[in-house]
Amino acid sequence: MALDFRGRVAVITGAGNGLGRSHALLLGSLGASVVVNDLGGSWQGEGSDATVADAVVAEIKASGGEAVANPDSVAQGDKIIECALDHFGRVDIVVNNAGILRDKSFHKMSDEDWDLVYEVHLKGAFKVSRAAFPHMREQGYGRFVMTTSAAGIYGNFGQANYSACKLALHGLSQTIAIEGRNRGVQSNTIAPLAASRMMGTILDEKTMARLKPETVSPLVAQLCHESCDTTGGLFEVGAGWIARLRWERSRGAYFSPSGFTVDEVADSWDTINDFSDATHPTSPADTMRAVGENPHLVGQD
Ligand SMILES: NC(=O)c1ccc[n+]([C@@H]2O[C@H](COP(=O)([O-])OP(=O)(O)OC[C@H]3O[C@@H](n4cnc5c(N)ncnc54)[C@H](O)[C@@H]3O)[C@@H](O)[C@H]2O)c1
Structure with a gap:
């Protein structure tokens, strides 16, 4: 029997494309009411386009699910959680997934490249999570998933800004796990590998075809379900492989x-x-x- 998310409200950031879209479609198909957040910018964090989130909401609704679009930046995390409360009256699940890249070798990295990546990945996840956490504490239930990266866990050439923020997200997750433990609030971190616009042309076509975002979302759903009591964990996931670190x-x-x-x-x-x-x-x-x-x-x- 499929895990049932009916009655649960899930906020997925950066859900207009790639992994976030896949998580939103899966949780929506399992009965969750989904806030599809996406600013709709480029993978380098430029511009915005509200229709990106609308398109995913239309997909969820077309399959009989419930969803609402939210075009705010994660930098305005309060507004995203307000959207969940206004439309669905509660928030049970937050998947911090929104992300951009500003790759440069360290000696060439500008303040702007550093700040923008920090604003979206770490500050954004902080803003969304802090806005949701008091509601979860009060209701005695909540699930967070943070999205880190192999680049954060192991380091990667040209990604000092990204890897620093990505590993920091696991630090945030571990402390939320500790502070939320007695209130039914859990937090875990995933390091996915998936073909998306962010991966660009790094990998060959055959490998990209195997790295479907849909092979990451079942782990997210498992970690977000009430039957899962794992908290503070760190998982690598992609192309049909899931492992814990x-x-x-x-x-x-x-x-x-x-x-x-x-x-x-x-x-x-x-x-x-x-x-x-x-x-x-x-x-x-x-x-x-x-x-x-x-x-x-x-x-x-
Ligand atoms: N694809 C991979 O292999 C991979 C590997 C490791 C980590 N990740 C992480 O997974 C997450 C999703 O990546 P993806 O590959 O699906 O990329 P993607 O570019 O397809 O999706 C990211 C989404 O985030 C949105 N976004 C960006 N800035 C935002 C902001 N300020 N507020 C709201 N939304 C914003 C974008 O509009 C986009 O739709 C990212 O955090 C990324 O760092 C991906």
């Missing part, structure tokens, strides 16, 4: 907390970088625990 930490080396030399660090360099007996920390408490396990501390209390 986590932090891995070497056992590390211990030195005297009262002082040690750079030579001691150099001598332990291999140990510090040795992942053969790695652990998988999940919280700042794990950092405190590792620090507290320093054998040099024994007998010092």
Whole structure:
């Protein structure tokens, strides 16, 4: 039986094209009332076109779903959430998906390239999420999905602005997951790979044909459904593959907390970088625990 989203209200940003459109169509087909947000600009963040969101709303309605278009920029996140409340009376799901690119090698990156990417990806997700969060807390239910990128997780040539903001989105998601935990509000991050106008002509035709946005949306729906209790997670997804990532930490080396030399660090360099007996920390408490396990501390209390 398909997951049922009837009675749920989903806000999808950047839903006029590519991945966002696919998420909106899927959630709409599963019964959610969808706010199709899209500014309708170019992939480099220029211009606007309100008809882009209208077209996706028409598609959802044509298949019997419920949707409303919203042409605001994510920089005006409050207005997007207001639109959900005005039309559907609540907000249960926010998929932060809107995005642009301003690729430049780092030594050529201008303030403008940095600021614009930050405004859309990170500040935009913050504005939309902060506007929705109090409503979710109050109703005791909410689901966020942040959209990061392999470029954010691993870094990528020419994408310093984009990768910085993309990984920051996972930081935002992890803290929303912690702050929302006792209020039924969950947040997860996806790093998709999909053929879209943003991918341009980077990949060959055969690979592009496999990377359908529709192969990403089922993960989004799973993470947004009430039956899913996963929160704070990070997933890679594309072309029929879904996997979860986590932090891995070497056992590390211990030195005297009262002082040690750079030579001691150099001598332990291999140990510090040795992942053969790695652990998988999940919280700042794990950092405190590792620090507290320093054998040099024994007998010092
Ligand atoms: N396609 C991929 O392989 C890939 C890989 C990693 C991450 N992503 C991320 O997935 C998301 C969707 O990308 P896509 O490939 O579908 O690109 P896309 O260009 O097809 O869609 C992005 C949409 O966001 C909208 N948008 C841009 N700025 C906006 C703003 N200020 N307010 C509202 N809407 C705005 C655009 O109009 C566009 O419709 C982006 O966040 C992107 O960084 C995509």
